Amino acid sequence: MPKAEEPDFDYQNHSYADYLKWDLDEMVELIKGRIFKMSPGPNRLHQKVSGHLFNAFFNYLKNKPCETYAAPFDVRLPRHSKKNEAIYTVVQPDICVICDPLKLDDAGCVGAPDLIVEILSPGNNRKELVNKYEVYEESGVKEYWVIHPIEQTVLIYSLINGKFHPSRLFTAGDVVKSAVIEGYQLDLDAFFKNIA
Template sequence: MKITEPKSEALNKVEEPSTEYVVYSYADYLTWEFDEMVELIKGKIFKSAAAAPRRIHQKVSGNIFTKLHVFLKNKPCDVFSAPFDVRLPVKSKRNEDIFTVVQPDISVICDKSKLDDLGCIGAPDLIVEILSLGNNSKELRDKYEVYEESGVKEYWVVLPYEWALLIYTLIDGKYVPSKLFTVGDIVESKCISGFKLDLDEVFDEPD
């Protein structure tokens, strides 16, 4: 964390927030200055596992983002890539009452009333998360839960090292998984009408 210490008042030193289970809000989040990306999920801090995503993660993310960006040109939906704050309020949109703030790899928002200078407040229509090597429990368990609870219509989980993609579609408030798609498949979004993605073009440089 970057800490600015007053020249003459060491007692005013800014402390890095504890990563133990202390409940933090978006109001707290706005005061932090971490070197790495952090997210809040139900009031708990989650730090990025690495200083920067690996090359294949960025390659796959760029391929998907480009396809969405081109498709959505002159359409009512907007697409954003991380870092981009998505706040998921439960009862109130006040900063001190929001306890989940995530930075999905890719977000598509069709209700532009949810967009403001700070990012998005409310559930995007489509979220894409690209898994990294190692522990992915945050995406597979914690984010799955808050995306389902907050009403994200589609949650795409991309496994770049397995050249695979899984789509969770929200039906009657619960996620229903697709089959596991891989190279040779063309996937289609149910919430972004007409959008299709050729996975041969997503995984065009398999490692």
């Protein structure tokens, strides 16, 4: 993977404690202490994919120990300490699944979710595929799905011995299975048929 890009403005080395004080007109994420502007409001296709996939996870996980959340939902990824002033990465994945209730608090999630889904939109591909890839791998996210809604593809990165390993590119006709959520399957033909 190439190295993460620099943000397009000059705020660096900020913590979650700083993030909580800001009164900004736009949403941002912190990645390794650097501020990244979030893309403008997601387009209709992005939102439709997100809503349908959230519902699929939510319905599957009813009465199971894991819970699913959709953006906006702060996921804090601490390195050495869970204190607000020591957390330098706060992201808002499109969808995340958390199986350890101790990671949940009133502010969101502190620690790596078990599964994260990011849906590509014009303008966010590098952030999702490089910057977030790095912090998700480093923080121990077990499974990272990247969905391209226009091309109707899914790529899954699975964490093995601390490193992400990519699946093949799943396309129409494939049934995607999660290694993290036992028994969960997503039929891409049926899923994307409802998204058009």
